[in-house]
Amino acid sequence: MTFEVGSGLSIAVILTTVIVVAAMLIWVERRLLGFWQDRLGPNRVGYFGLLQVVADMIKIFTKEDWIPPFADKFSFVLAPAIIMSVILLSFSVVPFAPGVGVVDSNIGVLFVLAMASLGAYSVMLAGLSSDNKYALLGALRAAAQMVSYEVFMGISILGVVALSGSFNLREIVLAQTDGWYIIPQFIGFVIFLIAGVAESHRLPFDIPEAEQEICAGYHTEYSGMKFGMFFVGEYLGLVLISSLITVLFFGGWLGPSFLPPIIWFVLKASAFIAFFILMRAALPRPRYDQLMTYGWLFLLPVSLVNLLVTGVIILSTQ
Amino acid sequence: MIMLFYIAAAVAVISTVAVILQTNIVHALIYLILSLLAVAVVFYVLGAPFAAVLEAIVYAGAIMVLFLFVIMMLNMGQQSLDQERSWMGPRVWIVPSILAAVLLAQLLTVMSQYNYELSPTKVDVMEVSALLFGPYVLAVELASILLLAGLVAAYHLAKK
Numbered sequence: 429m430t431f432e433v434g435s436g437l438s439i440a441v442i443l444t445t446v447i448v449v450a451a452m453l454i455w456v457e458r459r460l461l462g463f464w465q466d467r468l469g470p471n472r473v474g475y476f477g478l479l480q481v482v483a484d485m486i487k488i489f490t491k492e493d494w495i496p497p498f499a500d501k502f503s504f505v506l507a508p509a510i511i512m513s514v515i516l517l518s519f520s521v522v523p524f525a526p527g528v529g530v531v532d533s534n535i536g537v538l539f540v541l542a543m544a545s546l547g548a549y550s551v552m553l554a555g556l557s558s559d560n561k562y563a564l565l566g567a568l569r570a571a572a573q574m575v576s577y578e579v580f581m582g583i584s585i586l587g588v589v590a591l592s593g594s595f596n597l598r599e600i601v602l603a604q605t606d607g608w609y610i611i612p613q614f615i616g617f618v619i620f621l622i623a624g625v626a627e628s629h630r631l632p633f634d635i636p637e638a639e640q641e642i643c644a645g646y647h648t649e650y651s652g653m654k655f656g657m658f659f660v661g662e663y664l665g666l667v668l669i670s671s672l673i674t675v676l677f678f679g680g681w682l683g684p685s686f687l688p689p690i691i692w693f694v695l696k697a698s699a700f701i702a703f704f705i706l707m708r709a710a711l712p713r714p715r716y717d718q719l720m721t722y723g724w725l726f727l728l729p730v731s732l733v734n735l736l737v738t739g740v741i742i743l744s745t746q
Numbered sequence: 747m748i749m750l751f752y753i754a755a756a757v758a759v760i761s762t763v764a765v766i767l768q769t770n771i772v773h774a775l776i777y778l779i780l781s782l783l784a785v786a787v788v789f790y791v792l793g794a795p796f797a798a799v800l801e802a803i804v805y806a807g808a809i810m811v812l813f814l815f816v817i818m819m820l821n822m823g824q825q826s827l828d829q830e831r832s833w834m835g836p837r838v839w840i841v842p843s844i845l846a847a848v849l850l851a852q853l854l855t856v857m858s859q860y861n862y863e864l865s866p867t868k869v870d871v872m873e874v875s876a877l878l879f880g881p882y883v884l885a886v887e888l889a890s891i892l893l894l895a896g897l898v899a900a901y902h903l904a905k906k
Contacts, residue, residue, distance in 0.1 A: 503772055538799040545807025552814050571815050595871055
């Protein structure tokens with residue numbers, strides 16, 4: 429079997445790598461948070477605490493997997509499966525390096541957006557089926573937050589799409605050979621970054637699961653591996669957003685030739701993962717209404733103006 | 747490819763029937779989402795990737811989310827489930843089934859007179875956009891005015 433775009437081998441390798449990386453991030457995040465907050469973090473099990481991930485996995489797999497008797501079983505079981513599937517499916521269009529990827533789709537960008545919008549069901553169904561007031565509150569917040577920030581996310585990418593003239597993520601990378609889109613699309617990048625944090629509902633935008641206010645929000649009733657899927661799904665989302673920022677604004681695998689392309693991709697994506705963890709360590713959580721007001725009254729106009737200006741510049745230079 | 751079309755079409759039909767038969771409203775909604783996604787696959791197989799992904803984003807991803815959002819607010823409990831079940835008696839099915847059977851028979855008669863050849867031609871994003879902003883630009887602008895009116899109305903209602 430050869431290693432090319434879409435071969436069985438490359439699909440298997442990418443799937444395993446992505447899931448292992450997401451699981452490892454649980455440890456990486458705790459260590460980095462410890463570092464930034466001037467404490468140690470988990471450093472007991474194995475070298476630097478590396479085996480902590482294994483310990484966590486054993487714990488999560490052997491925990492009692494409990495379905496509350498008052499819950500709606502069908503949606504309760506379906507919800508964690510949705511988040512894992514849609515995020516893993518989104519990875520299928522991400523071009524990691526020349527010849528490394530699952531599919532070269534002409535609608536790659538739109539496919540990612542479609543999967544992101546389906547991801548909202550996971551959180552909503554989890555909250556609704558739990559039949560728990562905290563879970564319902566979390567789900568309501570999540571629904572409004574994810575549907576709103578999806579809009580800004582979509583509009584912020586359109587500048588990149590207009591510049592490269594393609595929805596194909598691989599062609600978007602190739603179009604950045606002369607210069608990364610971070611320079612002409614800086615505003616788009618910032619909006620995409622903010623919307624990305626809101627979509628993967630991580631701190632500071634983890635309002636759907638804000639544990640100080642509403643227990644654990646939508647996954648209050650979840651335990652065992654079902655909770656584990658939400659947990660790993662969050663880290664998968666983090667890897668996905670970092671990969672997308674790399675591909676859309678930082679030239680993907682492009683870089684000086686002393687390192688192979690895949691290493692460049694990994695380096696750039698890791699830098700963004702670290703940045704997201706730093707945000708968690710540094711920023712407080714906004715209030716729910718502040719988040720919505722900020723989105724609709726600030727991000728929406730700015731992203732529309734950004735798109736308009738980009739369009740005018742493209743038309744005038746052609 | 748043609749096999750994919752039939753599978754997706756079968757999923758769409760079965761899940762749509764399940765939407766009607768389901769008494770639990772959340773389950774019915776999940777089947778409706780499944781049906782829309784199956785239709786998106788049908789579009790894709792027929793060579794319209796842009797229409798397919800828009801179907802997934804707009805219908806399955808946005809409009810159905812709003813449906814679910816409303817259901818969350820309504821607090822449907824066991825009571826509404828029992829009410830739905832009581833409405834679902836066998837006698838309810840008689841007249842709609844007869845009417846639907848008549849329509850189906852008509853449809854089959856009309857369709858059997860044609861000989862369709864399924865040869866999908868791929869319509870890419872560029873071609874769809876060129877059509878939307880070329881001959882159909884008036885329709886696009888009218889739709890945007892309609893949406894803007896809706897936006898203003900929603901803003902006004904929410905402000906009260």
